[in-house]
Amino acid sequence: MSHLAVEICGLRLKNPTVLAAGILDETGTSMKAVAAAGAGAIVTKSVGREPRPGHGNPSIVELPFGLINAMGLPNPGINEYAAEVNEAKTSGVPVIGSVFAGTEDELAELALLMQNAGVDAVELNLSCPHAKGYGAEIGSTPELVEAICRKAKRATSVPVFAKLTPNTSDIASLAMAAEKGGADAVVAINTLKAMAISPEARMPILANRFGGLSGAAVRPVGVRCVYEIFEAVRIPIIGVGGISSGNDALEYIMAGATAVQIGTGVWTDGTEVFNKVCREMLRFMERNRFETVKDMVGVAHHGRA
Amino acid sequence: MIEVASHVDEVPAVKTIRFDAPMTAAPGQFMMIWVPGVDEFPMSVSYVGDNFGFTYQILGEGTKALAAKKPGDKIGVRGPYGRGFSVRGKRVLMVAGGLGMAPIGPFVEQAIAHKASVDLVIGAKSKGNLLFERRSMDAGATVHIATDDGSKGTKGFASDLAASVMVQKEFDAVYACGPEAMIVKVMGLAFAKGIPVQASLERLMKCGIGICDSCAINGMHVCKDGPVFSEKELKILSELGRAKLDLSGRKVPV
Numbered sequence: 264m265s266h267l268a269v270e271i272c273g274l275r276l277k278n279p280t281v282l283a284a285g286i287l288d289e290t291g292t293s294m295k296a297v298a299a300a301g302a303g304a305i306v307t308k309s310v311g312r313e314p315r316p317g318h319g320n321p322s323i324v325e326l327p328f329g330l331i332n333a334m335g336l337p338n339p340g341i342n343e344y345a346a347e348v349n350e351a352k353t354s355g356v357p358v359i360g361s362v363f364a365g366t367e368d369e370l371a372e373l374a375l376l377m378q379n380a381g382v383d384a385v386e387l388n389l390s391c392p393h394a395k396g397y398g399a400e401i402g403s404t405p406e407l408v409e410a411i412c413r414k415a416k417r418a419t420s421v422p423v424f425a426k427l428t429p430n431t432s433d434i435a436s437l438a439m440a441a442e443k444g445g446a447d448a449v450v451a452i453n454t455l456k457a458m459a460i461s462p463e464a465r466m467p468i469l470a471n472r473f474g475g476l477s478g479a480a481v482r483p484v485g486v487r488c489v490y491e492i493f494e495a496v497r498i499p500i501i502g503v504g505g506i507s508s509g510n511d512a513l514e515y516i517m518a519g520a521t522a523v524q525i526g527t528g529v530w531t532d533g534t535e536v537f538n539k540v541c542r543e544m545l546r547f548m549e550r551n552r553f554e555t556v557k558d559m560v561g562v563a564h565h566g567r568a
Numbered sequence: 569m570i571e572v573a574s575h576v577d578e579v580p581a582v583k584t585i586r587f588d589a590p591m592t593a594a595p596g597q598f599m600m601i602w603v604p605g606v607d608e609f610p611m612s613v614s615y616v617g618d619n620f621g622f623t624y625q626i627l628g629e630g631t632k633a634l635a636a637k638k639p640g641d642k643i644g645v646r647g648p649y650g651r652g653f654s655v656r657g658k659r660v661l662m663v664a665g666g667l668g669m670a671p672i673g674p675f676v677e678q679a680i681a682h683k684a685s686v687d688l689v690i691g692a693k694s695k696g697n698l699l700f701e702r703r704s705m706d707a708g709a710t711v712h713i714a715t716d717d718g719s720k721g722t723k724g725f726a727s728d729l730a731a732s733v734m735v736q737k738e739f740d741a742v743y744a745c746g747p748e749a750m751i752v753k754v755m756g757l758a759f760a761k762g763i764p765v766q767a768s769l770e771r772l773m774k775c776g777i778g779i780c781d782s783c784a785i786n787g788m789h790v791c792k793d794g795p796v797f798s799e800k801e802l803k804i805l806s807e808l809g810r811a812k813l814d815l816s817g818r819k820v821p822v
């Protein structure tokens with residue numbers, strides 16, 4: 264009998280689909296609604312110290328194969344957001360708190376504040392490509408990633424996940440640095456730095472000019488990144504990027520991911536996407552006699568099931 | 569991007585832009601309008617079908633820049649998005665306050681095309697601010713007017729006038745669009761009589777496509793589950809009339 268339950272760093276997930284940071288997670292009630300729709304765990308909005316309004320509009324560009332967004336990390340600040348975490352926790356699924364900051368010390372402090380808010384794990388956003396001074400700007404060298412992870416680990420007792428940027432020539436070395444710094448898992452990938460220009464307006468469409476590309480277009484990049492990371496580290500990997508079907512999730516899992524996150528899939532398929540991915544994965548597992556998701560993790564590296 | 573075909577004044581600080589292009593949309597649906605280099609914001613469709621268009625109020629820098637666009641200038645349009653109004657029953661009451669008349673304008677026409685009889689309550693500051701009054705009468709609606717200063721129709725709130733119209737006549741369905749306090753009152757009137765009701769709600773909107781959570785209300789989303797909500801949803805939206813999110817996602821009073 265096949266089943267979808269997975270365990271990652273002690274977190275028990277009824278299925279491996281996790282809501283990605285930045286999607287329907289500004290409010291606790293929305294996160295609860297996503298959990299009720301079938302997600303195995305929830306990642307919160309990326310939260311900082313102070314309230315932040317984010318970038319102006321346009322903050323989204325719709326493309327046939329994905330989205331470019333430059334929301335700019337809007338969030339109410341960790342103090343106010345704690346109430347939303349509380350609300351999300353009543354959903355019964357694990358809640359992973361995403362945090363961002365401009366320095367290692369501030370990020371470690373935020374990780375602790377997020378832990379105090381009651382999350383089951385912390386996800387360090389080392390990879391937002393469209394907020395100046397944050398995210399990818401502090402997460403694109405192995406030295407910084409290692410130092411940040413080490414400080415965050417020292418400050419907290421819950422598992423710490425490092426969300427890595429694909430906007431680098433060597434994501435595997437970032438993953439190794441995260442592992443060396445003590446991260447309990449890595450999350451890959453965040454969005455790819457991107458731009459869309461309106462020829463008629465003769466300017467970039469996004470108010471922030473630059474944004475992050477997500478959706479089906481980035482899946483082959485994400486799968487490749489997870490594949491490379493799997494060969495470089497021993498800690499678990501959470502795969503993200505362009506997942507909206509069981510097959511998409513299986514690509515990541517066979518590349519080496521223990522669980523997957525879904526974000527832009529909510530745009531294409533609504534919150535039903537979590538159930539859909541799970542249903543399709545389970546059907547595949549039954550037909551191919553995989554009992555657990557774990558049995559499939561990394562099998563693409565052996566060239567056979 | 570699409571060329572502005574016409575740009576006309578409706579009432580003070582309220583203008584309508586129309587395009588030489590068709591759009592299939594339900595009244596109550598919205599589109600995201602981009603003024604390059606300035607801003608992008610949601611706008612209710614006020615004309616559907618051929619030569620679609622929208623009607624807006626000049627409120628800030630973005631709409632001020634929009635107001636300067638001339639026929640031939642191009643602006644960005646994406647959409648339509650969300651869920652609009654649907655005609656339910658043969659005798660309907662629509663209640664619109666201020667710019668709430670923008671989506672109700674085309675809905676009056678649609679309901680009458682569906683052979684419904686329409687009673688319309690329009691509320692505005694003064695007689696000069698009554699949007700689409702003539703348009704609605706031409707479509708065949710029975711129009712009731714409430715103004716804050718009593719310069720036309722009844723002096724007072726649209727919701728109070730709606731209450732008295734509901735005493736005089738029976739309705740199969742009630743529709744509301746306008747200030748949140750008005751919506752809450754009209755909704756209450758319909759609930760009390762057990763009449764189906766739909767209301768168009770407003771929250772801060774960023775993405776417009778159901779992912780960013782900035783227009784969340786009780787875990788539902790104005791851009792995707794709304795803007796038009798029906799009685800079943802309205803009954804559970806405890807934040808309606810009370811709380812909304814600001815730009816940074818902080819809960820603030822309505």
